[in-house]
Amino acid sequence: MADGGDRPLLRVRGLTKRYGLRLGCLDVGFDLWPGEVLGLVGESGSGKTTVLNCLSGRIGATAGVAEYGMGDGTVVDVLRLAEPARRRLFRVEWGIVYQNPRDGLRMGVSAGANVGERLMAVGARHYGRIRGEATDWLRQVEIAPDRIDDLPETFSGGMLQRLQIARNLVTRPRLVLMDEPTGGLDMSVQARLLDLLRGLVADLGLAAIIVTHDLAVARLLAHRLVVMRAGETVESGLTDQVLDDPQHAYTQLLVSSVLPP
């Protein structure tokens, strides 16, 4: 894990989302450092996905700030970015991996086009080089390069998810949001994907926020955990500490509820 100097990559404070009287999340805060993986864990309704959706701009936050240090040194509040800047951010410096890979892919164009799109969106204009990079990334996510011209419709669930990851990583983002990246996959496929993610995060020095209800996924991928329940943060700390020595009653309940393998 790389040391990022004296500034966190992302500083979230007081993140709150209300739906009228209903609470999506309340006063959520955390820092994220370069190369660090943060797990947002909790059960359905915990607010973990709400936090992710606020950060991705899919929904508007009611209150709070999310200060992100851009690659050029400026600091922006991601929650208040104008649409053009937000789209640019998500095209280059941030990535987002959806639980359902179909939400994050163009199913009607080839795998190569899916991976190359972000490059083309930032001005790449050499077909051969775009194709070359797409091939490299397919290899990195363990998709056979000869599938580059195939439509994603012909891919299995695990392959779709890996394709989605490649599509995001091609512009070497500094921060990736992931929503239940292994959800809905078979166990063996999950294991392979987790391995891949673990390796990529380490090799690329990625910072990531991973939303998951699966503590095994959290233990494997995250350096730190934030445990959420009913919209609020209940406990946070080092992953192994939160899972091995949970302090809060809810965390203890969560950890003890996990069936042993």
Place this chain on the structure above:
Amino acid sequence: MSHYNFAYLDEQTKRMIRRSLLKAVAIPGYQVPFGSREMPLSYGWGTGGVQVTASVIGPGDVLKVIDQGADDTTNAVSIRRFFERTTGVRTTSRTDEATLIQSRHRIPETPLAAGQILVLQVPIPEPLRWLEPREAETRTMHALEEYGVMHVRLYEDITRHGKVAQTYEYPVIVNGRYLMRPSPIPKFDNPKLDRNPALLLFGAGREKRIYAVPPHTSVRSLDFEDHPFEIERWDRACALCGATEAFLDEIITDDKGGRVFVCSDTDFCSHRRSRGVERGV
């Protein structure tokens, strides 16, 4: 035709359309919505073009109307007659004599001059419609210059066919800013759009959009560095006038597979012939 207004449309409609045209000229390549009227011809037959022409035509204009390059096809004849009856202006088949040209699917071979106006008929104005059915989203993409996806389309073509398969309505970037669909002209005609001294106006009646390319504006066809934009070429000359640099139509002459290739632009071809230019010269 005393019971029709000059050029059929009422003055308020013309005013509205001219305002849209001015806005379109001020923002080259940008699609301006307008209150498209019911015209006495069906959608898909050039109602947009007719409304634009009707809004800019004046008594001193000389009008030419072509369809696929020819002055004498049904559509061209109908539209030309419509304007003869509702305006009484002089009409011509000579490109170099016309002040106002309405065209479907071609740009005349004869180079246009400053002071001429070319009106093109557009079925689908939105170049991103193939990808994104939502109007709100395509407008946002234009506003944010999010045109990477258009290159995805070209990439897919090259992947599937070895080259960009789009041969008509080939997407262009106007004035370095807006992605535009140049109406269903063959890509052969795309270079004519670039820095043309004439004013180019585009009308889509059914979709209710107007756009424009002012004179001397840059119009660049999309491509890849290693797959540059290329126009169609024929390995033969026009059978009638011998032109080698014009867009040729293929005409079947008998039922034994006989065919000839002739200029699609009838005025250009007859002009060459009348000047005594022979085949092969």
Place this chain on the structure above:
Amino acid sequence: MSDRAAIEVRDLEKTFTLHVQGGVRLPVLRRVSLAVCPGECVVLTDPSGSGKSTLLRAVYGNYVAQAGRILVRHGARMVDIAGAEPRLVLEVRRQSLGYVSQFLRVIPRVPAVDVVAEPLRSLGTPRAEAVERARRMLERLGIPERLWSLSPVTFSGGEQQRVNIARVFAVDYPILLLDEPTASLDSASRVAVVELIREARRRGAAILGTVHDADIRAAVATRVLTLASAEAA
């Protein structure tokens, strides 16, 4: 060899509160204080269940301390693990603190040699060198070469333990926490581990551990301690 402590625990208190069982409180460490200097191997000899593992885990930052300080030498400074930011604890673990627990967390597809090489890689050691050192360490611990490219998922308990040990001893950590390192090992492996511990001691590492077997204890310990004696009156 500096005589400043590499580990200094002061009045450490650790109590488990089992909310899931009605809030039962289990005090395990009651104001424990001890120090370990470079070159020392301090072994705790309390009976099982007394909290020896708990102490080691607390020093590693795996368990939360209710009160007290856990000072650990990290480069030129002393870091209080008890209150440190997670980032800092991870840094200390990466560079200064090696921990042999009684369990090896096995990640299904990673081969044994890569498991062992990983801490070296995270310190920036080039891949080839890290893998080479990993191999040498596995060899020393008697793991046959045919197992090196296999995931430890399929290994026996003793083999997994040896992979665990190899992983920690491949790096020259200044501080080592060893929780029953020889527990499931045969005598040949035990000899190898004893030798590793003595080598670490000789190079100046500070070692805190628990060892059940009296003979092994005698072979590695420079000082023997009980938690009871380390607790404040």
